[in-house]
Amino acid sequence: MRLLRNLGVVSAFTFASRILGLVRESLMAGRLGAGPVADVFFQALVIPNTFRRVLAEGAFNAAFVPLYARELEGKGQAEADAFASEALSVLASVTLLIVVAIQVLAPWIGYAFFPGQIDDPGLFTLAVLLLQIMMPYTLCMVVTALIGGGLNSHGRFATAAGAPMLFNLALIVVLMFEFADRETLALWLAIGVTASGVMQVALLALAARRAKLKFTLRAPRLTPRVKRLIALGIPGAVAAGVTQINVLVTSSIAMLEDGARSYLYYSERLYQLPLGVIGIAMGLALLPNLARRLRSGDEAGGNFAMNRSIEISLALTLPAVAAMLVIPQFLVGGLFEWGAFTAEHTANTAMVLIAYGTGLPAFILIKVLTPGFFAREDTATPMRYALISVGVNFFLAVTLFFGGVGFVGLAIATSVAGWINVLMLTRTLLARKLWRLDARLAARLPRQVLAAAMMAAAVWVLAGPGADWITGLAPSLGRYPGQLIVLGAVVALGAVIYGLAALALGALTREDLRDLVRRKPDRD
Template structure:
């Protein structure tokens, strides 16, 4: 498997999803701003999303993909398919039960998840109602996670990576075409989440069937394979979802400050673009790649993939992090400042964005380091590191919230991510699972210097164009385009001249694309 080509596939579809997600969030910001309906919807959307990322995408994928890949590599497709069918039966039963129980217990759950809303009965009741509408999304996305794990193990990344695009298309259609006739934006958005979950599930069923993995529904039974899956999932729920748990902790504390939930949501959405393009893409591609190489005894090839993954990730992540730290306010102005989203919201959101951006490289490193454990069916070691990270985040969030408000929550999230990344990387090194090669050691310092140089240029450029960001929307967009475009050109040129980028790998990628285009 060509690592760069697979990353380009996942990153491309993820990038499209994030761009459409920005369009979605621009529309939400214009309609809802940072008011009580916005806070209620964001909490209602975060709840099934949290369970999805912990239970389905995080813990489930971390446990399922290595086990499925092992059967695929050693026993063939028939054995792998049987394992997937037994897993489907148990997964469907468990998640359906969780969904029904959670919807019935939603008012009591909300006391723990949004304690700050208790003083506003109307907002509290709306959040409970919207959460009950969105929660079935978890069921369908859990099934999507199973189908995605199967397709990714077969090195068919496109369909699973494209599925989130459908969610954002549904949001855009609802906001642009349905809302003018329906009103009640909070309820419309909640129903959109539920409908999009069904759509993504149907999309992945078709893709899996075309890949020869049309699963039949069996009676739930705890086979040895399923028992092994559950044993790996339990610690994986915390280890793979540590970032999401930290964000949830921040949301709970943020409900104590009016508008803070919305400020953190919009800031999170911006830095999720590079995280999705880079970190999530690497995590998706590396796990099946490492699993299959290790099962085949190709340890050196697996180590090479990990080194190249780290190199490419930092080449792409560091400039993004620097840019978000240096020019968060111009970015927020262009993306969100219109309609109900005013300058006060811009300033509050941009401060949180800069704080989140400081942890962006760490978030990406976590996504790369964890598959090296999961591919060896080790979810316990990452669990220990995750628990330490979560403990630090809770302590720092409580300590920093009172002097810095919502910005302190973002700072705590980034600090805990760095600790998490260092713990994972250090443990991999001590176990002999991570040995940095000469190319990585040579390029990393050059990447850092190049990114910092670009950041200095962006700082001066933003100062020169500051008046443009106070002018018309067209001039604001043009100014940001000049900053981003100029920064990319400068960074790309310096990376090639300094040797921070691997010219041979880039030439190979371009050559493969040219050949495929002429075929």
């Protein structure tokens, strides 16, 4: 099935990017640790990242791709290029205004995003400066999202999926140098963030040129097509960016407790690995496929695509969830515990990871369910549910954080809000008969859960008594390389065990795995 092959392409590049991201975060943990400087850097980074998810990934995934595909199929390449150029000009102009406004107002905006640093003028000034340096990254991401959406609509997924690797590579290069203090390192990391955005724009522009897509900047005009894009994009942006909005809300509260933002950040890096590889990749691959089927009147094929997306997403997600719940401290310690990252940091981050792990299936299902609305140009419904989810998250975050649960309560709030969003999306899809659970998915879900449980038991043993045996394979490499080897071995063995269990139980088939890597005709 072409959907699964596209998922395989996107997931492969996204997986490579996320692995580089783990290398980046491991280096960052050893250099920055989980102290005040790390807190303000991570919080400053999450602000442009939120705009990236909302304006770039959210708006374009929800609105631009279906509209561009309609122009392409109905009027041809020239009109599609003209529409893309109109959209690029208007949205880049609006984003530029937002970026400049935040840079100018950063000293005042900082009171909302860095409440715990207000009484420390030096740290607060650093936080504001970091935010100002990194905000242009948002503009770069809006441009790359539009070009990437055009490439995806032409079945060219590789370049757009691989571009984020430049972000990780840029920061890894910075982390390889020695700096006099952590403040200087944070400043250079911020410069690396924006520089990586410029490099991604250049890469996508080159790919578009090779694909003969003519996207050009022109004087911004609110044409009827752009107005339609904005009408669909605003609610779609809110809906698609809800998880990141929830992260921004909880992270601002976390700034009131020293180290809390860092604990949230490092645990986010771990749960966002499967979220990016599976959830976001599946959403990107599903939307064009689903929109194409619905335009041709193939409702049965659209339902098939939705069911297979849920099936594959959960099959690949549940083992990650099991590992996060059973061996969280082993995962965090193996990846991050060295240099400035202490055993105390590991324990605190592991508690947060458990809370996020319970919400991971929800975060991924949101990415899979919302295309069911977006493909029908309904972005308002997911937006309403997203806003309800944000409200629930804020209420629970405040209640739990100040009620004695502390920073772990912030992660619990995000996970609960995610599940509430999933329940609302699912109920509406079923009520409107936009999706129905088919027999194959109903039969495979319990088998996937059982296979994940079998893997969980195995990795619990491997990460305990088994870890000592694996460590003995490389005693001369030192503590940090040794713990990485142990971590990699346990993860690899867990993946093999899950794969074998899933095949034996019928949770997955060999045909499903082959579909991920080879092109086949779509089937009903």
